[in-house]
Amino acid sequence: MAETVFKKIQIVGTSPVSFTDAAAKAVAKVAETEKNASWFEVVELRGAIADGKVSQYQVTVNVGCKLE
Amino acid sequence: MAETVFKKIQIVGTSPVSFTDAAAKAVAKVAETEKNASWFEVVELRGAIADGKVSQYQVTVNVGCKLE
Amino acid sequence: MAETVFKKIQIVGTSPVSFTDAAAKAVAKVAETEKNASWFEVVELRGAIADGKVSQYQVTVNVGCKLE
Amino acid sequence: MAETVFKKIQIVGTSPVSFTDAAAKAVAKVAETEKNASWFEVVELRGAIADGKVSQYQVTVNVGCKLE
Amino acid sequence: MAETVFKKIQIVGTSPVSFTDAAAKAVAKVAETEKNASWFEVVELRGAIADGKVSQYQVTVNVGCKLE
Amino acid sequence: MAETVFKKIQIVGTSPVSFTDAAAKAVAKVAETEKNASWFEVVELRGAIADGKVSQYQVTVNVGCKLE
Amino acid sequence: MAETVFKKIQIVGTSPVSFTDAAAKAVAKVAETEKNASWFEVVELRGAIADGKVSQYQVTVNVGCKLE
Amino acid sequence: MAETVFKKIQIVGTSPVSFTDAAAKAVAKVAETEKNASWFEVVELRGAIADGKVSQYQVTVNVGCKLE
Amino acid sequence: MAETVFKKIQIVGTSPVSFTDAAAKAVAKVAETEKNASWFEVVELRGAIADGKVSQYQVTVNVGCKLE
Amino acid sequence: MAETVFKKIQIVGTSPVSFTDAAAKAVAKVAETEKNASWFEVVELRGAIADGKVSQYQVTVNVGCKLE
Amino acid sequence: MAETVFKKIQIVGTSPVSFTDAAAKAVAKVAETEKNASWFEVVELRGAIADGKVSQYQVTVNVGCKLE
Amino acid sequence: MAETVFKKIQIVGTSPVSFTDAAAKAVAKVAETEKNASWFEVVELRGAIADGKVSQYQVTVNVGCKLE
Numbered sequence: 001m002a003e004t005v006f007k008k009i010q011i012v013g014t015s016p017v018s019f020t021d022a023a024a025k026a027v028a029k030v031a032e033t034e035k036n037a038s039w040f041e042v043v044e045l046r047g048a049i050a051d052g053k054v055s056q057y058q059v060t061v062n063v064g065c066k067l068e
Numbered sequence: 069m070a071e072t073v074f075k076k077i078q079i080v081g082t083s084p085v086s087f088t089d090a091a092a093k094a095v096a097k098v099a100e101t102e103k104n105a106s107w108f109e110v111v112e113l114r115g116a117i118a119d120g121k122v123s124q125y126q127v128t129v130n131v132g133c134k135l136e
Numbered sequence: 137m138a139e140t141v142f143k144k145i146q147i148v149g150t151s152p153v154s155f156t157d158a159a160a161k162a163v164a165k166v167a168e169t170e171k172n173a174s175w176f177e178v179v180e181l182r183g184a185i186a187d188g189k190v191s192q193y194q195v196t197v198n199v200g201c202k203l204e
Numbered sequence: 205m206a207e208t209v210f211k212k213i214q215i216v217g218t219s220p221v222s223f224t225d226a227a228a229k230a231v232a233k234v235a236e237t238e239k240n241a242s243w244f245e246v247v248e249l250r251g252a253i254a255d256g257k258v259s260q261y262q263v264t265v266n267v268g269c270k271l272e
Numbered sequence: 273m274a275e276t277v278f279k280k281i282q283i284v285g286t287s288p289v290s291f292t293d294a295a296a297k298a299v300a301k302v303a304e305t306e307k308n309a310s311w312f313e314v315v316e317l318r319g320a321i322a323d324g325k326v327s328q329y330q331v332t333v334n335v336g337c338k339l340e
Numbered sequence: 341m342a343e344t345v346f347k348k349i350q351i352v353g354t355s356p357v358s359f360t361d362a363a364a365k366a367v368a369k370v371a372e373t374e375k376n377a378s379w380f381e382v383v384e385l386r387g388a389i390a391d392g393k394v395s396q397y398q399v400t401v402n403v404g405c406k407l408e
Numbered sequence: 409m410a411e412t413v414f415k416k417i418q419i420v421g422t423s424p425v426s427f428t429d430a431a432a433k434a435v436a437k438v439a440e441t442e443k444n445a446s447w448f449e450v451v452e453l454r455g456a457i458a459d460g461k462v463s464q465y466q467v468t469v470n471v472g473c474k475l476e
Numbered sequence: 477m478a479e480t481v482f483k484k485i486q487i488v489g490t491s492p493v494s495f496t497d498a499a500a501k502a503v504a505k506v507a508e509t510e511k512n513a514s515w516f517e518v519v520e521l522r523g524a525i526a527d528g529k530v531s532q533y534q535v536t537v538n539v540g541c542k543l544e
Numbered sequence: 545m546a547e548t549v550f551k552k553i554q555i556v557g558t559s560p561v562s563f564t565d566a567a568a569k570a571v572a573k574v575a576e577t578e579k580n581a582s583w584f585e586v587v588e589l590r591g592a593i594a595d596g597k598v599s600q601y602q603v604t605v606n607v608g609c610k611l612e
Numbered sequence: 613m614a615e616t617v618f619k620k621i622q623i624v625g626t627s628p629v630s631f632t633d634a635a636a637k638a639v640a641k642v643a644e645t646e647k648n649a650s651w652f653e654v655v656e657l658r659g660a661i662a663d664g665k666v667s668q669y670q671v672t673v674n675v676g677c678k679l680e
Numbered sequence: 681m682a683e684t685v686f687k688k689i690q691i692v693g694t695s696p697v698s699f700t701d702a703a704a705k706a707v708a709k710v711a712e713t714e715k716n717a718s719w720f721e722v723v724e725l726r727g728a729i730a731d732g733k734v735s736q737y738q739v740t741v742n743v744g745c746k747l748e
Numbered sequence: 749m750a751e752t753v754f755k756k757i758q759i760v761g762t763s764p765v766s767f768t769d770a771a772a773k774a775v776a777k778v779a780e781t782e783k784n785a786s787w788f789e790v791v792e793l794r795g796a797i798a799d800g801k802v803s804q805y806q807v808t809v810n811v812g813c814k815l816e
Contacts, residue, residue, distance in 0.1 A: 003694050003695055003696070003705055004694055005691060005693055005694065005706060005709040006691070006692040006694075007689065007690065007692075007693065008691070008692065008740070009142070009690075010481065010483065010484040010486075010538070010690075010691040011481060011483050011484070011543075012481065012482040012483075012484065012540065013480065013481055014479050014480055014482075015479055016479070017088075018086070018088040018154070019088050019091075019155060020088070020153075020154040020155050020156070020193065023155075023183065023190065023193075024127060024190045025479055025481060025692050027188075027189065027190050028188065028189060029185075029186055029481040029543060031185070031188030031189070032188075033486065037185045037188065037190075038184070038185050039182065039183065039184055039185055040183050040190070041180075041181075041182045042180075042181035042182065042186060044109075044110075045091075045109075045110035046107065046108065046109045046110065047091065047095075047107065047108050047110075047129070048107050049095055049106050049107055051106045052096065052099030052100075052103075052105065053092070053094075053095065053096060053099070054092045054095050054108070054142075057088065057091075058075065060484070061696060062690070063185070064524060064692065067691075067709060071286050071287055071288070071297055072286055073283060073284065073285055073286065073297060073298060073301040074283070074284040074286075075281065075282065075284075076282040076283070076284065076332070077173055077211065078211065078212040078213075078214075078266070078282075079209060079210070079271075080209065080210040080211075080212065080268065081209055082207050082208055082209065082210075083207055084207070085156075085168065086154070086156040087156050087159075088156070093207055093209060094209060097209040097271060102326050105258070112177075112178075112180060113174065113177075114175065114177045114178065115158075115159065115163075115175065115176050115178075116174070116175050117167070117173045117174050117175055117176060117199070120163075120164065120167030120168075120171075120173065121160070121164060121167070122159065122160045122163050122176070123180035125156065125159075128212065130282070132284065134214050135283075135301060139354050139355055139356070139365055140354055141351060141352065141354065141365060141366060141369040142351065142352040142354075143349065143350065143351050143352075143355055144350040144351070144352065144400070145619065146350075146619065146620040146622075146674070147617060147618070147619050147620070147679075148617065148618040148619075148620065148676065149617055150615050150616055150617065151615055152615070161615060162617060165617040165679060168621075169617060195345065196620070198350070203369060204349075211373075214279065214280040214282075214334070215277060215279050215280070215339075216277065216279075216336065217277055218275050218276055218277065218278075218385075219275055219432065220275070220427075221357060222358070222426070222428040223427060223428050223431075224358040224359050224360070224397065224428070227304065227359075227385075227394065227397075228393070228394045229275055229277060230277060231371045231387075231389055231392075231393065231394050232338070232392065232393060233277040233339060235389070235392030235393070236392075236463070239347070241389045241392065242388070242389055243386065243387065243389055244386065244387050244389060245384075245385075245386050246384075246385035246386065246387075248389065248449075248450075249431075249449075249450035250447065250448065250449045250450065251431065251435075251446045251447065251448050251450075252446070252447055253435055253439070253447055253448060254465075256435075256436065256439030256443075256445065257290065257432070257436060257439070258431065258432045258435050258448070259434065261431075264280070267389070271431050277567070279494045289496075290494070290496040290562070291495060291496050291499075292496070292561075292562040292563050292564070292601065295563075295589075295591065295598065295601075296597070296598045299591075299593055299596075299597065299598050300596065300597060303596030303597070304500050304596075307487065307596075309593045309596065310592070310593050311590065311591065311593055311599070312588065312590065312591050312593060313588075313589075313590045313593075314588075314589035316517075316518075317499075317517075317518035317519075317590060318515065318516065318517045318518065319499065319503075319515065319516050320514070320515055321503055321507070321515055321516060321539070324503075324504065324507030324508075324511075324513065325500070325504060325507070326499065326500045326503050326516070328498065329499075335593070343626050343627055343628070343637055345623060345624065345625055345626065345637060345638060345641040346623070346624040346626075347428045347621065347623050347624075348622040348623070348624065348672065349622075350622075359427060360425075360426040360427050360428070360465065363427075363453075363455065363462065363465075364461070364462045367455075367457055367460075367461065367462050368460065369456070370462060371460030371461070372460075375460075375643065377457045377460065378456070378457050379438070379454065379455065379456055379457055380454065380455050380457060380462070381452075381453075382452075382453035382454065382455075388645055402622070403457070404624065407623075407641060411558050411559055411560070411569055412558055413555060413556065413557055413558065413569060413573040414555065414558075414570040415554065415555055415556075416554040416555070416556065416604065417551065417554075417755065418554075418755065418757075418758075418810070419753060419754070419755050419756070419814065420752055420753065420754040420755075420756065422751050422752055422753065422754075423751055424751070433751055433753060434753060437753040437815060439568060442805040468756070470554070472556065475555075475573060484685065485687065486688040486690075486742070487685060487686070487747075488685065488686040488687075488688065488744065489685055489689070490683050490684055490685065490686075491683055492683070493564075494562070495563060495564050495567075496563040496564070501683055501685060502685060505685040505747060514590050520586075521567075521585075521586035522583065522584065522585045522586075523567065523571075523584050524582070524583055525571055525575070525583055525584060525607070526574030528571075528572065528576075528579075528581065528748050529568070529571065529572060529575070530567065530568045530571050530584070532587045533564065533567075536688070547762050547763055547764070547773055547776060548762055549759060549760065549761055549762065549773060549777040550759065550760040550762075551757065551758065551759050551760075552758040552759070552760065552808070554758075606758070608760065611759075611777060622722055629768075630698070630766070630768040631699060631767060631771075632697075632698040632699050632700070632737065632768070634782065635699075635725075635734065635737075636733070636734045638731075639729055639733065639734050640732065640733060643729070643732030643733070644732075647732075649729045649732065650728070650729050651689070651727065651729055652726065652727050653724075653725075653726045653727060654704065654724075654725035654726065654727075656789075657771075657789075657790035658787065658788065658790065659771065659775075659787065659788050659790075660786070660787050661775055661779070661785045661786050661787055661788060661811070664775075664776065664779030664780075664783075664785065665772070665775065665776060665779070666771065666772045666775050666788070669771075671782050672738065675729070675785045676779075694806075698766070700765060700766040700768070700805065703767075703793075703795065703802065703805075704801070704802045705802065707795075707797055707800075707802050708800065708801060711797070711800030712800075715800075717797045717800065718796070718797050719793045719794065719795065719796055719797055720794065720797060720802070721792075722792075722793035724790050724793065726796075726797075728754070743797070
């Protein structure tokens with residue numbers, strides 16, 4: 001196993017649908033600019049409320065990306 | 069930005085379907101009595117098991133409500 | 137209420153679909169060998185990334201099982 | 205299992221006798237006004253000292269109460 | 273020392289000036305309705321940003337109030 | 341000092357009497373099957389409420405057992 | 409209220425009887441040399457096991473002492 | 477509410493005056509290069525001492541910035 | 545860089561004015577007896593309430609002092 | 613990626629040499645009985661002291677093992 | 681002491697040898713692009729297992745770098 | 749087992765070599781003045797960077813010493 005080094009980037013994804021979708025959105029956004037994204041860790045789950053209902057699920061993730 | 073003050077109420081929502089649904093249930097319940105609920109933070113995820121399957125997802129949230 | 141004793145087993149469930157499904161997979165696996173599984177607590181949410189998308193949701197749970 | 209919702213109330217019980225008694229005092233006080241109190245979680249253990257001895261045990265608990 | 277019981281209320285105070293002022297605002301608001309507020313514990317420090325500057329300091333506190 | 345290895349087992353003991361008794365129950369149960377149990381660490385204190393009183397004290401402990 | 413300063417001393421009390429007694433032992437020991445001990449906070453609960461039973465309850469406390 | 481994504485940047489601001497000023501310095505520095513900074517969370521408060529006095533207040537903040 | 549060793553002393557400073565002032569008071573008190581105090585870390589922010597207002601800000605700090 | 617499930621086992625390794633060696637000892641011990649051990653997470657670093665020197669480094673790890 | 685500002689970068693270093701070496705690898709990698717790296721804080725210790733032995737030590741560090 | 753009482757002293761050891769060596773330095777320093785040091789717990793791992801390399805490993809430990 002090579003002596004690789006990774007960086008972790010902290011990202012908040014949002015979704016009107018679910019926590020899972022919000023995490024997926026965060027990961028997809030990172031992947032636009034980081035081609036070596038390989039894992040994520042959930043740091044925080046929050047959300048916004050409007051008209052007495054959840055209007056937005058928010059998931060903060062640390063995304064691990066291999067450095068070259 | 070006004071010098072508003074908020075209270076946080078801790079609520080446990082439950083659902084047979086998903087963590088997201090349990091959080092939504094908690095928020096909806098708070099909104100019945102608090103008209104200014106504006107955000108929530110997930111504190112804990114748990115669940116009950118029956119007959120070898122998850123029978124209930126339980127999500128504890130802090131709901132932030134603006135005080136008047 | 138009887139003076140029952142429980143053990144907690146730490147399990148990581150995985151799913152390509154959602155955090156909820158990963159937790160359900162973990163619980164179902166424990167139930168194959170533990171007939172008295174009665175509740176679970178989520179310890180950690182993580183995931184794997186492939187081709188710029190989430191390829192696997194990973195949920196670590198503590199499963200509480202009644203000892204006889 | 206019904207899709208019940210619970211609130212958690214944070215209470216500090218005190219006792220000159222023991223941590224267990226202080227927790228029991230906190231729970232009994234909540235029950236005076238909340239008829240659906242069903243479980244508690246200990247958040248903090250502290251105490252006061254007078255004349256070189258523990259004069260008061262203090263236990264902070266979150267009490268879970270079913271909402272109707 | 274009497275076997276008093278306290279409740280803790282979680283409040284978020286805000287201020288355009290400082291963290292100290294935001295905590296003071298939270299405490300003053302609680303005191304409008306709770307005459308026995310006796311101590312507070314800081315839970316979280318956050319803030320809002322506008323035009324590249326801090327526009328609001330936000331302090332979440334638990335306020336301890338003696339129950340009668 | 342030998343290079344011994346230990347495992348930790350997580351157990352929840354319960355008692356109608358006190359936290360101390362609940363911890364003792366957890367340890368005694370582990371000792372039925374593990375003859376090398378040598379120390380424990382308290383992880384969580386909780387309890388059940390019935391008829392407005394604590395009906396059960398629950399203590400989660402990690403029990404350290406020497407492996408042979 | 410004067411602008412007093414306190415130091416906190418971390419002490420581990422032990423007892424064959426209970427967690428409450430172990431905390432009391434820790435406080436009493438500190439009071440032998442510190443005449444201004446005024447409060448304590450529990451940091452950790454552990455214990456030793458011998459012959460399949462709890463042989464010693466161990467409580468780590470921070471004791472607050474007023475400086476003159 | 478749009479499905480926006482945010483990144484969090486961790487910054488340490490310093491000030492000879494106060495914690496509030498150190499946090500403000502951190503935010504202002506981030507804003508020089510990030511035009512969409514919208515909130516911050518305090519992670520850590522520390523400081524340096526010289527000649528028996530606080531010579532520098534240090535505040536670590538996570539600054540949330542909207543990604544385009 | 546020499547292989548120096550430091551001790552950390554835990555101190556609670558108090559002030560009627562602000563958190564920053566309370567931390568400064570704690571550091572100044574330590575410096576009366578420790579000539580090598582070199583940094584501090586904030587551990588806890590609390591306060592006392594009197595007549596519906598904050599009467600005292602309390603800051604617990606760990607002060608790092610070089611040992612000779 | 614298959615929907616595999618893992619269990620985590622908590623083990624304390626010890627070594628007179630270093631933290632790294634203690635962790636390696638813990639992992640090697642688990643591997644004697646678990647053929648699918650695939651990763652570990654450090655939970656705690658401690659040690660014993662004898663004659664004024666470290667006599668034993670102790671590392672608690674969670675070892676992740678694939679279930680079949 | 682100047683009112684400098686620092687950023688913290690989160691990096692995971694890996695090594696087949698030891699935790700210390702993995703941390704050193706992480707720091708050296710950051711220094712390739714950041715000339716003002718001045719301190720680091722360990723956030724997490726993990727590792728990979730292959731053939732029943734530790735094949736890789738993994739250390740996550742926050743590296744503090746002075747901003748100009 | 750006697751009802752002994754222990755104090756914990758927080759010490760930061762440093763080393764240009766490794767985390768293990770830094771912990772050993774901390775323990776050895778405490779032992780110069782405390783003859784009953786019996787165990788230690790690692791609280792924090794940090795380090796200094798110079799010329800793009802780790803110049804100093806820093807380990808904060810709590811050292812447990814038996815009181816007479």
